[in-house]
Amino acid sequence: SRAEDKCCGPQAVADARSVAHALDIPHYVVDEADQFERLVIDYFASEYQAGRTPNPCVMCNEKLKFGNLWSKAKALGCDYIATGHYAIIDHVVAEVGDPGRADAFIQLSSGGIIDPGYSYAVLRKGIDPRKDQSYFLFSLRQSQLGRALTPLGRMKKQRIREIAHSLGLKVADKTDSQEICFVPGNDYKTFLRSHLDDSEFHRGEIYDVDGKFIGHHDGIELFTIGQRKGLPGGSIRPRYVVHLDPETNRVVVGEADDLVCDQFEIDRVNWHPVAGIDEPGLRPTPLTATVKIRYNHPGAAATIVPLEDNRARIQLREPQRAVTPGQAAVIYDRDIVLGGG
Template sequence: MTGAGRRIAVGLSGGVDSSVAAARLREAGAEVVGITLRLRPDGPFLPGRGATDVEAARAAAERLGIPHHVVDARDEFDRCVLRPAWEEYERGRTPNPCLHCNRRLKFDVLWRAAAAHGAEALATGHYARLERSAGGRIALRRGRDRRKDQSYFLAGLSDEQLARAVLPLGELTKDEVRARARELGLPNAERPGSRDACFGTLGGSFAEALRVRFGGVARPGRLLDAAGNELGRHAGLHRLTVGQRQGLGLARGARAYVLALDAATGDVTVGTWNELLCDGVDATLVRWHERPTTWPARFEAQTRYRQPVVAAEATEADGGRLAVRFAERVAGVAPGQAIVFYEGDRVAGCAWIDALRRGAGGGACQ
């Protein structure tokens, strides 16, 4: 971590991680400026919590003796993160808003605010590492604390965004961060973690809160087995996601899981655990940090945050698409999620899952 003599802005969320990140930079000799994005809109998204986050960030900045600024980014959050998430639900897909928020808000809107305050770099409290080579290339790597590693959420950042980023917590564990916060007397030392707090709701699901916010229509439909037989009805496509087991309202001897959602008809196919398992995916919007030089390319793939990696082979197809085949069958893979490719602990690239491949024939299904 470099910081001496540099003016570095820190995205202060109000949580302990970003506060300790700011403290480490200050201790390293950086001139630190704290900036908080106010993201949460009014309505069903934890009313008042946004103001609480701002106050927690301000208190931490005061304790650290650094200037603090607040940027109202609620409109951008609504337009660039929340509305696209609802549009994904409408298409029968499972959105991954954290990746979009990092790329469009935290390392774009926040960076522009940082630059306006004279900063030459932007730091956050993410648990991941950046490695800069002598030739100027930047590698994004997993954080040392594998339980908290957040490189998956940063995989969609551009090279330009990574070049101006600083990640002071990459070599620390969460326990070490908490301990340091207590030593510093930070008022948020015991504050609960904030993962997914931006998308929290009161008394309901994220998808339902989005539907209400954007005036969406709940689309009820049929629950079908893999042979097309009707087993029951569901209350709305947006309430379901591939791999879901709870809330189906089916009385079956064996547990039923959501296998696929059809946005055109509103039908949802359910089946057994074995039918849920996925052999591979088709993916688009590929973002390489290190483009393969030969095909097929072999990686370790991760299809959800904190999901174990699986050996995978990727083949480039027409239109920049990727056909990815897993070495073993995987559960919990859903269209709309990101698939991140690793070489050891280094992020090689990422893409967005469009379709799943199941069965010996490898046919794709939405």
């Protein structure tokens, strides 16, 4: 697939223009190329240079789609922005004694409590589990969620296509994409080689978990936790990348069991109001919830211990494979996003 066909390419602009024309609504194009380069692409490359695996979609949503886009929409006199994300945003007013919908959010199974009378937004999983994108929206603040609408989150993809067909929209049969929009073919290594100078790659050595020298590598940027492809041979059992050390540029490899983890910490945690955690981020008792450690992860039961400085400790009930620095850990109470980092 070609980069120009993705969500931020010329074809996407043409598709949006076509849909706007069919629906008889104004169409505006906002050029954010410079900001995208600085806030998303440069971040993407620098995270790999630091031995972490980035989450560019999270950054793009927070900084551009729900950040800069709102500024443009406000200038046009808009009250909300609506996006095509497969997630649900509920705007709730929790009133004293209200027996209705708000009470479902006031008391959560995790123990989170919302003060009555407080207006807030609740981010939830979309009803189509195959398409849910709430994971990518966890970092949005209340000021962003409160002015955003995500109508597709309440529909299955097939129903959305049926509606598009009924309206005669040419995008009705447009193929889905699970790739990073600016990385053709999801080949991040080729992208990094085109984006970084050769001197910017941090070359080093490969060792196994016992400290045995295995070989040399052409850049720590070209590895991610759990990776198997591209490692030196010579081992009877499969090898995986289990650790990256940006200080020494050392890549450590091991067996599948070496990837298992039952506890880790997250930083820059964004707690949503439904979590019931006040600043500076301390909670009297630990939080019991489900944690997704990457987008396609089914979620794992965990105890979350909020710490100072917007950090939290995640204690997994069952060990999980390939917990990867740089990837988001998003915390859920059933289908409700409590936060993440």
